[in-house]
Amino acid sequence: MTHLARVLSSSVAVITDRAAEPSAPTGWADLLGCWDGERLALREALRRPADGPVRSPFPRGGATITCGDLTRRMAHEMAIHRLDAESALPEPPPTRYAAAFAADGVDEFLTFLMPRRARPSNRDGTVRVETEGRLWTIALREGEPPALVGEGRPDVTLSGPADDVYRALWGRPNHAATTGDGTLLEPLAAP
Numbered sequence: 001m002t003h004l005a006r007v008l009s010s011s012v013a014v015i016t017d018r019a020a021e022p023s024a025p026t027g028w029a030d031l032l033g034c035w036d037g038e039r040l041a042l043r044e045a046l047r048r049p050a051d052g053p054v055r056s057p058f059p060r061g062g063a064t065i066t067c068g069d070l071t072r073r074m075a076h077e078m079a080i081h082r083l084d085a086e087s088a089l090p091e092p093p094p095t096r097y098a099a100a101f102a103a104d105g106v107d108e109f110l111t112f113l114m115p116r117r118a119r120p121s122n123r124d125g126t127v128r129v130e131t132e133g134r135l136w137t138i139a140l141r142e143g144e145p146p147a148l149v150g151e152g153r154p155d156v157t158l159s160g161p162a163d164d165v166y167r168a169l170w171g172r173p174n175h176a177a178t179t180g181d182g183t184l185l186e187p188l189a190a191p
Contacts, residue, residue: 002026002031003081004035004077004078004081005031005034005035005038006020007074007077008035008038008039008041008042008074009038010057011042011045011057011070011073011074012038012041012042012045013055013057014054014055014056014057014065014070015042015045015046015048015054015067015070016045017054017055042074045067046067046070046071046074048067049067050066050067050068050071051066051067051068052066052067053065053066053067054066054067054069054070056116058116058117059116069112072104072108072112073108073112073113076104076105076108076109079097079101079105080105080170080172080190082095083095083167083172084172087172087173096163097162097163097166099131099132099161099162099163100162102131102161102162102163102165102166103131103132103133103134103162103166105162105166106129106131106134106136106162106165106166106169107134107136109166109169109170109190110129110136110138110148110169110188111136111148113191114138114145114146114148114188115145115146115147115148117191118145118146118187118188119145119187119189120142120143120144120145120187121140121141121142121143121144121145121146121187122142122143122187123140123142123184124140124141124142125140125155125156125181125184126138126139126140126149126152126153126154126155126156127140127146127154127155127156127157127158127184127185127188128152128154128156128157128158128159129157129158129159129165129169130157130158130159130160130165131159131160131161131162131165132161132162134162136148137149137150137151137152137154138188139152140184140187145187146187146188154180155180155181155184156178156179156180156181156182156184156185157177157178157179157180158176158177158178158185159176159177159179160174160175160176160177161175161176164176169188169190170190171189171190
């Protein structure tokens with residue numbers, strides 16, 4: 001909950017171009033109130049035009065980020081943390097994300113988040129990520145962050161239904177298949 005409160009606060013800050021709120025409180029009641037307030041503030045901030053540029057919250061900012069990019073980022077941030085919250089229940093519900101949403105999550109991870117957050121690779125290789133009807137190829141070069149490329153013969157393939165590949169990229173329980181040298185997926189590990 002503290003992590004989500006900080007994510008919400010920093011997202012509001014970059015959209016509104018202000019400083020992020022101080023650290024979230026530690027007591028449950030105060031933390032819940034802080035989270036709820038930041039959630040409402042983010043909802044209001046995201047009413048701005050989708051194509052409006054915002055300050056990048058990432059160390060390697062990359063291309064211009066828009067309010068629409070952050071709307072997409074928050075949808076997937078909350079979806080992944082929903083899985084975390086549900087996994088803490090004594091009997092987790094069988095949540096499955098729709099293929100279109102999960103495929104968008106894979107694309108958002110690989111085209112938006114990975115270039116801004118991925119760790120440099122410690123070796124060369126080619127990674128292919130496949131879902132129903134979608135394919136992404138990532139080049140790994142020693143000392144450089146992973147980069148999307150048009151095509152290439154893969155050294156490892158991560159494949160399966162979009163929901164499972166989405167979960168796999170985020171390091172959540174999944175049934176995606178890995179074919180080839182799975183250690184090449186390490187530079188793609190979610191932050």
